Amino acid sequence: MTSSSSDLQTDSQSNLAAPLEVPAAAADAFNQAHTDFKAGRWAEALAAYEAALRIAPQLEVAALQRARCLVRLGDFAVAREGFSQLLKAFPGNYSGWLEAGHLCRQQGVHQQALASYSRAIALVPARFEARLSLARLLEDMGQMEAGAAEYHRALAAAGADKNRLVHWRMAKYRLERGDAARALESLRQALLVLRIGQEPIDENERAEMQMDLGDIFMRLGMTEDGHRAFERASVGTSEATLVRLADLSFRYNLWQEAQAVLRRNVELHPGSDLAHWNLAHSLAESWNMQEALEELAKAEAIAPQSGAKSMRASVAGRTGDADTALQLYKALADEEGPGSKMHSSAAMSSLYSDKLSPRQVSDLHRELFAHLGDNARSVSSFKNDKSPDRPLRVGLVSADFHHQHPVNIFMQPVLARLDRRAVEVTMYFTGVSYDEQTQLAKRRVARWVEATTWNDSQLARRIEEDGIDILLDLSGHTSMQRMSLFGQRAAPVQATFLGYPASTGVPNIDWLVADAVVAPAGSEVLFSEQLARLPHSVFCFAPETDYPYPDYGQAHAERPLTFGSFNNVPKLTPHTVKLWAAVLKEVPGSRLLLKAPSFKDEGAIEAFAQRFLAEGIARDRLAFRGPVGLTDMMAEYADVDIALDPVPYNGGTTTLQALWMGVPVVVKAGGNFVSRMGASFMQAADLHDWVAESDADYVRIAAAMARDRQALLALKQGLRERLLAAPAWNIDQYTRDFEAALRHMWRSHCGGGPKTGAASKKKKA
Template identity: 85%
Template sequence: MTNTPAAELPDTPASSAVREVSQAVADAFNQGNAHFKAGRWAPARAAYEAALKDDPQMEPAALQWVRCLVMQGDHQAARDGFALLLKTFPSNYSGWLEAGHLCRQLGVHQQAMASYSRAMALMPARYEARLSLARLLEDQGQPEAAAVEYHRALSAAGAQINHQVHWRMAKFRLERGDASRALEAMRQALLVLRLRPETVDVNERAEMQMDLGDIFMRLGMTEDGHRAFERASAGTSEATLVRLADLSFRYNLWQEAQAVLRRNVELHPDSDTAHWNLAHSLAESWNMQEALEVLAKAEAIAPQPGAKSMRASVAGRTGDADTALRLYKELADEEGHGSKMHSSAAMSSLYSDQLSPQQVADLHREMFAHLGHNARALSSFKNDKTPERPLRVGLVSADFHHQHPVNIFMQPVLARLDHRAVEVTMYFTGVSYDQQTQLAKRRVARWVEATTWNDSQLARRIEEDGIDILLDLSGHTSMQRMSLFGQRAAPVQATFLGYPGSTGVPNIDWLVADAVVAPVGSEGLFTEQLARLPNSVFCFAPETDYPYLDYVQAHAERPLTFGSFNNVPKLTPHTVKLWAAVLKEVPGSRLLLKAPSFKDDGAVEAFAQRFQAEGIARERLEFRGPVGLTEMMAEYADVDIALDPVPYNGGTTTLQALWMGVPVVVKAGGNFVSRMGASFMTAAGLSDWVAQSDADYVRIAAAMARDRQALLGLKQGLRERLQAAPAWNIDQYTRDFEGVLRQMWRGYCGGTQTDAAPPKKKA
């Protein structure tokens, strides 16, 4: 699916006059419209094709058919479709306009300009093509010419609707990442409205306030943004309230988002989509029990195509990784190669108790081999192959915002990179912005807003920027661009930090690791070559000051508390059984479990029952829900020893525990995701906390719990110990990171890097 904004589509679908059609053609056309409105592009396309088969001259069906191709992301077919449409119906204003949009998205700027010019010639009194041309000219760095067309668009719109011209220009500029100039256009739109307040209703006004709030948030004007969102809450239409909730959720205003969606249900109690959106929000904010209850209400009104996906998500978030994996695989098979469910299945496999490391690796290879079909050849890149020259490095990420692990680990590196040796361009594909996003912007040489771009647009910009090494920071997590990497967008491509293991994606040449998470002999588990950092794959160097806890004798005399601050998906049946064995081995000990899910009474009850089934009484367990990051770090004062989950180890949580003086019992598994704990504890000089088996894990936990004085001494000096270790030296880590980038580049220059081999056919 492309990201053609709906606002770019004119109100009238075609230029032709109304003509009589047969009942069968009308039925097929209306059926197509119903599917199109619901976002079901394939059946809509089929319905329009049926209408056109019986009546090839039905112009509205022809236009809608091409629109389906655009929305399905089939860009070449869409270009061919527009060519056919406009050959058959050369006076179709919407066709020329939308052909221009597609050409602009694909970077074919001259054709876009020609298409907009044809549209303007057909209907000089309409403003859409003139405004689109103004946008294109701004994109090309021609502000004077753009200003002329902007003015002409305003004149064409007239006083009644020229607030929409300013408003759309604000949207265009924000999409490009030019928030300051978007604010200028938005202020003009609001000024026009003050003069003519009767021209908009409460929902259009709310939509404008949302866009204003989005602009404010992008500029770091948080209070102004919150006030704009509050004004937008006066809206009443379902679409408006859903969009407000989505924006609020993006900016970490979870409670406000749910309040909006609950109001939406109250206003539209018979709407299945109102209930569905509330259920989705509840699931995303870890309120699983209520999410399923609200989903059932939506299904009682109408079938929900996304119900299986939501149930898979709920299964994963409640620790049932194997059910989640099964459901996601079913969805991936149903939806075909373009389905994002492949990545969801891949993520679920990392949590599974039932799959071996080799099975996880094989699953990734099998699911993503298709992404390399017809990829760009390595030999087609013309980058200067001087091994020691300064490097142009591109980062692709959606995750530079508060509390996200990628942001936590990358910010200190960005601050320390030698910009004489490494020039960084950020291709930002996210939707969440805060002060951390602004900070990352200041730390890179170039920041490109690419959220709404398709792969072709983004690949073209990456080549224009002359990127030598393109780094994926997402893997198969949300808002990833694995298809871009599979088709190869740079001569050297690597994955780092965002995904704890091999992606299985062809043409990702390297994976950044260390010798513990990816030991010699494990190369068969990776589709990428391994670039090993010398100490640990992650370096925890927080830029926020978290005061070290004052561990005193009372800590050694209180009942011992084990703890885990890991998210619930990691608390697999194997993990619960293992931790129950630890509690049995240490009489009188307790277990503190903290996770976002544990604000949900249903999740608390479910896990209490799981531990009770293993012989652990409810009174030995404490469940805590989410708080702010600073408050969460302080809560480590209540934990004596942390327990690492298996097979998906803690990453950020383990390093945070160590930083706050809490040692962690870990088990070394068979692949990257299950060896992160071993990497961190080995790098900290605490290899005696690393178990090789379940029995060893229980033995180590019990032994460390028995010697309370030794434990107290370790806790009192743990941060100093870390700061003296090479793995916690962020300056050295950054130099080492630059070293692996140089290693990758030398491999390319030396000709040791090759295109991905075509997938083997199954017998």
């Protein structure tokens, strides 16, 4: 992670030129370096700046730019040494002290940051940037009064013409820290200065301020005010402003508004490849695949697109072609190297593959992530009290506490019931989406730490300062994950839970929470982690929203039988389509209802209609529905008689939602976690006869259950009561079982037992 987007730079980097007095060769090297720097070619720029310095060691600006390159390359230890060399040679370099302070603050080295900012202030006391950065740091350290004093000194140094900027920047700093209330105070001051000022203000600057205001309102739960601020921001015209507005809107689930902004951006900037690219990306993320590819083609017609392969991989995965997606993501991971997020995309794609065996999927995960354990911290370096029965400090790392996300749906009831005398929870929130569910989670944990903008070093330092005993990953290889943090070990005990239905393959994740069905005895070889098996089911569905149960009557037994699936399109693999087609053939007159976000796209509907037609199923036996709100979606289960579980990636949340709404599910027990979730849920519901061991068994069970409509109706009428009587749906007991699993992990650590998934290769203290 590079410097925060709101860290102030103190000089322009766009028009730098070598001083005239340096040798021509040094000037040439410097100018080439700066061309590379502006283009984002950090390694090439670094080499050229170093070449200039070898010829002209007195070239101070090259030394500063060299340090900046090191920051952008992400090796922060080397970058700090680069600033040390710069400031030893040029101790009067204000920008060097300021940016060294930024780097130390990002790494959580507060005292060194404090010293760096103080040196910058002593050098040029009349400038405001270092004073404002010091104010930010002091607030980060909890020294609010000292921070306020430095904030006011920054305002005095800035003068009336720049006070708006100081207030605005402080608002950004405070929002990054998660202090939305104080951020609102600063931004209101900035807006006040804007209103009473005499200078004309660019419409895009006004729009940017309104976006920040909307972001603050949304974080505070003031949704209507936030929407109005975003609407005021829509008057912006610059491409950067409109793209940022679309991104913010998308974060807050305003998908239609985001796409309207990006379409306007294309209208205003029709010759911009980035305008078309951003619209294509938004369309792909909202499952409009056909139009996304059309916009991508328009972008590529203007200029080559470095992200085109990634987008095509995403489209392939989202249209059910997991093997093409896997191939493309693996190629990208190889091209981009060890730090590439494409490793996780490849891992995720492998879970959907019809062609890979469970062992091949497991081996691929280990292969993809072995490097994350290189030079990892040792378990013995942590000094936590090893008393086995003392209260535990548990940290959660997640980006996903917001409306409709499965992690939020399953974890909220647990957070509400955890025994705070036994387990103290700190949430390290790494996300960008906030809503009322985010606010609810904040109230349910002992501490909430906004860590979205933090690098791994910062976050690891804070986790140690908080004395965390057990660090839980809730993301796996899904978006906004922090697998590299876990690979380097940030706590004495680390576990993964809920967010990823497979072994992560990541070194130093010691435990995976499972149950005896998704991870049966003998399957240990498929996991790089030790297994903490819950006694009933790995997930407990206990929704906090009331979803009225359908009134299943005789008419439901007499209507044409409807099978259904509400799973996302990537799960509808060729194997799944063939299997479901066989079911439809075995049950004459039956229909299949497919509901997924993709099916608002006519291209996706036509593609899947053709896939079923190739298996002998006519279009009139299929119904396709697109996305609606969660409450409306739950009500639509009343239109389904029997749900069909996909293979090899089973339904998780969707299967439990179907059961909750009275729809039994035909499932097939596969060979690994991701393909045994359905079996776990159905066995926990004591519906063993709905679990198939083979494709032929799956078709037989579906046909048999469809034939006896009266028995099916009776089951549907009482299914929710059946679930609530089962231990797996008792959220209070589930929470106690989860606490017991945490205690088991901790006692194992205190006893010094062996740990599967230990750090590979060298270790550091």
